[in-house]
Amino acid sequence: MKRTLMNEKIEKIYSTNCIFDKQCSPVYVNRTYESGITHLSTQCQKCGSTFGQPISRKSIDKTAPVKKFDEELYNKFSEEYFKPLFELSEKQRKLNEIRKSLKIEYYEKVFNIKYVDFDTTYNFYLSSPAWQEKRRNILERDNHTCLFCGTNTATQVHHLSYDNLGNETEFELISVCHPCHQTIHDIENNERIYDKLQKKSI
Ligand SMILES: [Zn+2]
Ligand SMILES: [Zn+2]
Numbered sequence: 196m197k198r199t200l201m202n203e204k205i206e207k208i209y210s211t212n213c214i215f216d217k218q219c220s221p222v223y224v225n226r227t228y229e230s231g232i233t234h235l236s237t238q239c240q241k242c243g244s245t246f247g248q249p250i251s252r253k254s255i256d257k258t259a260p261v262k263k264f265d266e267e268l269y270n271k272f273s274e275e276y277f278k279p280l281f282e283l284s285e286k287q288r289k290l291n292e293i294r295k296s297l298k299i300e301y302y303e304k305v306f307n308i309k310y311v312d313f314d315t316t317y318n319f320y321l322s323s324p325a326w327q328e329k330r331r332n333i334l335e336r337d338n339h340t341c342l343f344c345g346t347n348t349a350t351q352v353h354h355l356s357y358d359n360l361g362n363e364t365e366f367e368l369i370s371v372c373h374p375c376h377q378t379i380h381d382i383e384n385n386e387r388i389y390d391k392l393q394k395k396s397i
């Protein structure tokens with residue numbers, strides 16, 4: 196049988212990504228997306244996988260055959276290929292259940308309150324004598340100087356992480372001045388937004 200004119204780079208992408216026989220035979224296909232746009236792409240004829248980006252028509256040999264994207268074969272492929280992911284998400288749910296129940300237990304024991312939501316618990320904690328003491332210790336550790344600018348007198352303590360609320364380790368807390376504290380929260384907000392955007396673009 197005549198070998199299709201597929202470039203090596205694409206074949207490499209398939210052989211490294213395919214979790215099946217590792218002997219994918221990709222061909223050029225026209226794939227029409229839900230939006231109605233058609234792109235030149237590639238698809239393995241054996242397992243139905245499609246890896247790599249859509250490609251420019253100019254970059255391929257004019258005589259190379261282009262088939263129609265096989266939607267049915269692709270659906271079969273993705274069912275198999277993403278199965279481990281779905282199985283993991285089931286387990287992830289289970290892990291979250293455990294985390295949640297431990298958290299509820301923890302708040303009941305440490306704060307003596309029902310865990311309703313983060314804000315309620317957090318505000319309750321900030322007004323507790325336990326936090327006041329911890330806060331004093333951290334300010335003392337940092338010589339009442341803002342760790343962020345290094346010059347202003349620190350008047351507040353910032354949580355670098357809320358993972359161990361009520362039982363924070365020393366490196367989860369820093370002394371800060373008021374302006375730097377606001378800057379830090381702005382930075383953290385930006386990071387969250389950036390993270391979300393990053394995840395969306397994948
Ligand atoms: Zn394949
Ligand atoms: Zn500062």
Ligand SMILES: [Zn+2]
Nearest residue numbers: 352353354376
């Ligand atoms: Zn803060």
